[in-house]
Amino acid sequence: MRGITAVAGGTGMLGGTVCQQLRAGGARVRALVRPTSDSRRVERLKRLGVETHPGDLKQPASLDALCAGAQAVITTASCMLSRQPGDSIQSVDLEGQLALVEAARRAGVEHFVFVSFPPLQGNFPLQDAKRAVEQEVLRGGFPRTTLLRPTFFSDVWLSAAMGFDAVKARARVLGTGEGRVNWITLEDVARFAAGALDTPRAWGAVLELGAEEAVGQLQVVRLFEERSGRAWEREYVPESALREQYEATTDPLQRSFAALMLNLALGCELDPRPAMDAIPVRPRPVADFVERVLAGQPLAQEEARG
Numbered sequence: 001m002r003g004i005t006a007v008a009g010g011t012g013m014l015g016g017t018v019c020q021q022l023r024a025g026g027a028r029v030r031a032l033v034r035p036t037s038d039s040r041r042v043e044r045l046k047r048l049g050v051e052t053h054p055g056d057l058k059q060p061a062s063l064d065a066l067c068a069g070a071q072a073v074i075t076t077a078s079c080m081l082s083r084q085p086g087d088s089i090q091s092v093d094l095e096g097q098l099a100l101v102e103a104a105r106r107a108g109v110e111h112f113v114f115v116s117f118p119p120l121q122g123n124f125p126l127q128d129a130k131r132a133v134e135q136e137v138l139r140g141g142f143p144r145t146t147l148l149r150p151t152f153f154s155d156v157w158l159s160a161a162m163g164f165d166a167v168k169a170r171a172r173v174l175g176t177g178e179g180r181v182n183w184i185t186l187e188d189v190a191r192f193a194a195g196a197l198d199t200p201r202a203w204g205a206v207l208e209l210g211a212e213e214a215v216g217q218l219q220v221v222r223l224f225e226e227r228s229g230r231a232w233e234r235e236y237v238p239e240s241a242l243r244e245q246y247e248a249t250t251d252p253l254q255r256s257f258a259a260l261m262l263n264l265a266l267g268c269e270l271d272p273r274p275a276m277d278a279i280p281v282r283p284r285p286v287a288d289f290v291e292r293v294l295a296g297q298p299l300a301q302e303e304a305r306g
Ligand SMILES: NC(=O)c1ccc[n+]([C@@H]2O[C@H](COP(=O)([O-])OP(=O)(O)OC[C@H]3O[C@@H](n4cnc5c(N)ncnc54)[C@H](OP(=O)(O)O)[C@@H]3O)[C@@H](O)[C@H]2O)c1
Pocket: 008, 009, 010, 011, 012, 013, 014, 015, 016, 032, 033, 034, 036, 037, 038, 055, 056, 057, 058, 075, 076, 077, 078, 079, 080, 081, 082, 083, 087, 092, 096, 115, 116, 117, 149, 150, 151, 152, 153, 154, 156, 157
């Protein structure tokens, strides 16, 4: 039987789903939690039988204890959506993740799994941090590594919070809405992350994750319209405005958000087949996501809230 898997980011949407799937497979899981983590999410982890471990990516000593005796480490942590005082791309996504890699190496962890994203256009701090951590993971010292590069999450970017509102039947469309994306759900990304631990073809691999078909935002709006029988209102944010925002801002977080929005507008197509060949997961098409939203089924991000 596999040993302990330590998860950084387990109180988040993706990390929580990874913990859930690992526990469903009978794995022993230890998750990093902070005093400030959402108590409902911590309680949910405990209900799942996850051992919670206090710490913070900004406190290296807590990472040594997190990794002690662990066979694998999976990290999904990021400050982009979940921030406390002192959290920044520099302190969390770069230095915190590097400290975790180092702690895992010192502890003799066999397998390090890092969630990144595919190469995107532009220079921005989040992308710089992801690439630097990827390099550090690959530098050696782990018998197994897996770098996962999922594309845009449908649960996040096609949600009401981002202006894609199925209840009000209206969408904020970035750019022309024609840029194609291999949308993937949090749940499918979590399947790849959990699956990587037991799948030798995923060891030593850098895997881009997405659904087989790449679809533009406007096509997603049309899917919502067809399946709900309601016409949707569209509000367009021109590519020029997104580019201006990206070029004008110097704040690392704002610049990174602006870069992600611009990339979404331009489209982000990838070849998901190598990942599907390596790990037996078949990401569901975006039409499946649309149907689940319209049926009011809880999505991974709602379930992670407990
Ligand atoms: N959204 C997308 O479209 C997309 C696409 C590709 C890749 N990704 C990657 O997928 C991951 C997103 O995961 P998610 O959806 O689960 O994000 P999330 O819900 O925002 O969760 C972030 C997690 O990071 C933890 N965290 C933040 N700062 C920390 C710190 N200083 N010390 C310890 N933990 C800290 C949070 O802990 P607390 O609960 O304590 O705050 C939380 O558990 C990120 O790595 C992101 O780059 C996202």
